[in-house]
Amino acid sequence: AQDRFAGKTILITGGAGDIGKATAHRFAGDGADVVLLDLNEPKMADVAEELKKYNVSVGTFRCDVTVCDDVAKAFTSAVEQLGRIDYVFNNAGYQGVFAKTDEYPEDDFQKVIDINVVGVFHILKAAAQHLRFSPWETPRANGGGGAIVNMASYAGVVGPPNMLAYAASKFAVIGMTQTAAKDLAPYGIRVNALSPALIGPGYMWTRQTELQAAVGSQYFDANPKVVEQQMIDSVPMRRLGSLEEVANGVAFLMSDEASYITGFNLEVTGG
Ligand code: NAD
Structure with a gap:
């Protein structure tokens, strides 16, 4: 519906x-106000x-999510400017280099x-504190404590x-999701995870096919174009998922349709 998230802020x-951009379009299209946090300002x-x-x-x-103070300031500024936050999509991430275990660089692991x-x-901590003490929240009996998707x-x-x-x-994100879901259930805050597999076209898809090809492992060909096909052939539905299909999963988990779902990891994988 056009107004599914009207009056809400994500x-x-x-x-x-x-994925952040596709999700921003999805929620804004459904009427939500949007707060973006990223390192890349342009x-x-x-x-x-x-x-x-x-x-x-x-x-x-x-906001650099690795800097706790940056995160706290961003939440404060966001509430000052937009008035409220209802949903938090904890999505910033980095794929790392591609290397075999015996060669994996320590600095990149860190x-x-x-x-x-x-x-x-x-982000989870700031979101939990914020949603828990939201000044606009009336008693939690009506189920509205907000939602987080990791x-x-x-x-x-x-x-x-x-x-x-x-x-x-x-694996750690899925573990944190299960614990946070238990810790925050008393406050009516739902916490779920979303796990896409092969999503494209996009930066991470191109990067992973090129870098998997360059590793020279038994699993993938040395030609990135062949790697693309090898990866797609591993998907039962024989295609990549789209950015919109990821955003659909986020919208479902945030929405009231998922009101009894928490601590769950939704796989968006084509099988
Ligand atoms: P992307 O590289 O296009 O977007 C990641 C964004 O995170 C970038 O804009 C980057 O600037 C930002 N970022 C990185 N480090 C940051 C930091 N320290 N502080 C703040 N922002 C930071 O990648 P994407 O495909 O949109 O991926 C988004 C999330 O989805 C990631 O967590 C990724 O691991 C996950 N994911 C992606 C795919 C995929 O195929 N695209 C599949 C599974 C999971």
Whole structure:
């Protein structure tokens, strides 16, 4: 429905990226005000410009999710500017390098964990505090404590080759989702994870086919075009998922249609 999220505000981290942007369009199209957080200010400004056509309020804030203070300031500024936050899409992430376990670089492992685990924790904590103490909330009996969706990945369900840090980080996201769902249930806040597998076209799809080809493992061909086909052939539905199909999953998990769903990991994988 056109007004499904009217009167609500969604905060999206990684709001300048492919999935963040598609989700921003989905929610703004359904009437929600949108807060974007990202490191990439020019790309964030472009997304904000695109969202003008929906006639909703949009705020953009530069924020490094690995810096706790940045996150706290962004939440404060967002509430000052937009008045409220109802939904938090904890989506900023980094894929890491592609390398076999015996060659995986330590500094990149740390970087992946900093962004995908510590960053997700910072946002989860700020979101929990914020949604829990939201000044506009009336008693929770009517079920309205807001909702959080953490971006995991199918790499957090089944570890893919050559992605040691990424797999570790996304398994962690699913674990944090289960614990946070239990911790926040008393406040009426639902916390779910979403795990896409192969999504495209987009930056991460192109990057992973090129980098998997370059590793030289038994799992993938050395030609990225062949790798694309190998990956698609591993999907029962024999196609990539679209960015919109990911955004549909986020919309479902945030919506009241998912009012009795929490601590769940929704796989958006084509089978
Ligand atoms: P993307 O690279 O297009 O977007 C990621 C965004 O996160 C970028 O705009 C980047 O600037 C931002 N970001 C990175 N580090 C940050 C930091 N420290 N602080 C703030 N922002 C930061 O990638 P995407 O495909 O849109 O991915 C979004 C999420 O979806 C990620 O968590 C990713 O792991 C997950 N995911 C993607 C796919 C896929 O195929 N695209 C599949 C499964 C999961």
